[in-house]
Amino acid sequence: MTWFLYLAAAGGLAISAFFSPGKTKMSLLKAWKSFINVLPALIAMLLLVSIMIALLPERLIARLIGSESGIWGQFLASLIGSATLIPAFVAFPMAKVLMQHGAGAAQMAVFVSTLMMVGVATAPLEASFFGWRATILRNGMAYFYSFLVGYVVFGAVTIWA
Amino acid sequence: MGMRLVLKRWRVALAALAITLPLGFAFPAAGEKAVGMLGINIATVMGILPPVFILLGLFDTWVPRERVAPHLGEGSGLKGVALALFLGSASAGPLYVAFPVAEVLLRKGASVRNIFIFIGAWSTMRAPMFLFELQNMGFAFGLSRYAASFVGVLAMAWLTDRFLGEEDRRLMLAGSGDKV
Incomplete structure (x- = not known):
């Protein structure tokens, strides 16, 4: 995926330079400027993500959200899902195993939903682009909506079974 | 400074x-x-990030506002909603890449509503991720979560658009950086 991005960027730059060196220079300048602009927020994100991964390793997350049930379990799952940044290729197999061991569908749905939609660690970066009001609004709504997703998935899984 | x-x-x-x-x-x-x-x-x-920012820089200089605004802007209607959903869910990559992309689209005239649909779809409706979810979690879990997320993304984007005031919009369009 990343090599494709580099290939696309290199190709884009080559084509751009062929048609207009001036515009190409301007593009690179813009790229550099936006990068410098987001650097503080980017560093904030990296710091927060790193400490979260260290404090909440996957094994601990699995234990926490796999054992608690009911509304407390959903609440815990929502907090962990919001605070951490786990890629989908780790989160789904984990949720699958936890469900096989008796974890509730609602908890797992709340967990993956907050994991995907709510980002505490990415909030500084999001705010650097859209401002804090929009960021809090989006993340806040997504947080509460995740509980609704939990109920919908719980209903669907219960009916299906 | x-x-x-x-x-x-x-x-x-x-x-x-x-x-x-x-x-x-x-x-x-x-x-x-x-x-x-x-x-x-x-x-x-x-x-x-480096190739992402370079591609966005190229997009910013070469693609004029007139090429974006009619498709994703205020007057783009249902087509704009569909395009924002498609662009977001066809993506791959972490959410922090979506923000700079969304910001450039916003400055090129995309509507606030469509931008939040784009970010919402990117976060929770990505197609490769969904296929992986179906494989792991089964159809009942995956399909119901996807359907609920679809409704939620549209509703939340509409609400975000409603709740944000003139000042917030001005800040969003002012370009990144100085608001941090």
Whole structure:
């Protein structure tokens, strides 16, 4: 995926330079400027993500959200899902195993939903682009909506079974 | 750049440091691990972002507003909604890549509603991720979560658009950086 991005960027730059060196220079300048602009927020994100991964390793997350049930379990799952940044290729197999061991569908749905939609660690970066009001609004709504997703998935899984 | 401006620009990073440092010292084992993770995370993010920013820079200079605004702007209607959903869900990659993309689209005239549909779809409706979810979690779980997310993305984008005032919009369009 990343090599494709580099290939696309290199190709884009080559084509751009062929048609207009001036515009190409301007593009690179813009790229550099936006990068410098987001650097503080980017560093904030990296710091927060790193400490979260260290404090909440996957094994601990699995234990926490796999054992608690009911509304407390959903609440815990929502907090962990919001605070951490786990890629989908780790989160789904984990949720699958936890469900096989008796974890509730609602908890797992709340967990993956907050994991995907709510980002505490990415909030500084999001705010650097859209401002804090929009960021809090989006993340806040997504947080509460995740509980609704939990109920919908719980209903669907219960009916299906 | 004056000292105060530098501090203002970096205050979000300083705030993050003020959260992480005490945690790291309170839980030394985790703190040590976090330092190692920081290196890996910096390498990952810095590996992805340079080509993203270069592509966005090229897009910004070469693609005029007139090529974007009619398709994603205020008057784009249902077609704009569908395009925003498609662009977001056809993407691959972490959410922090979606933000700079969304910002460029916003400055090219995309509507606030469509931008939040785009971000919402990117976060929770990505097609490759969904296929992986179906494989792991089964159809009942995957389909119901996807359907609920679809409704939620549209509803939340509409509400966000409603709730944001003129000042917020002005800030969003002012370009990144100085608002941090």
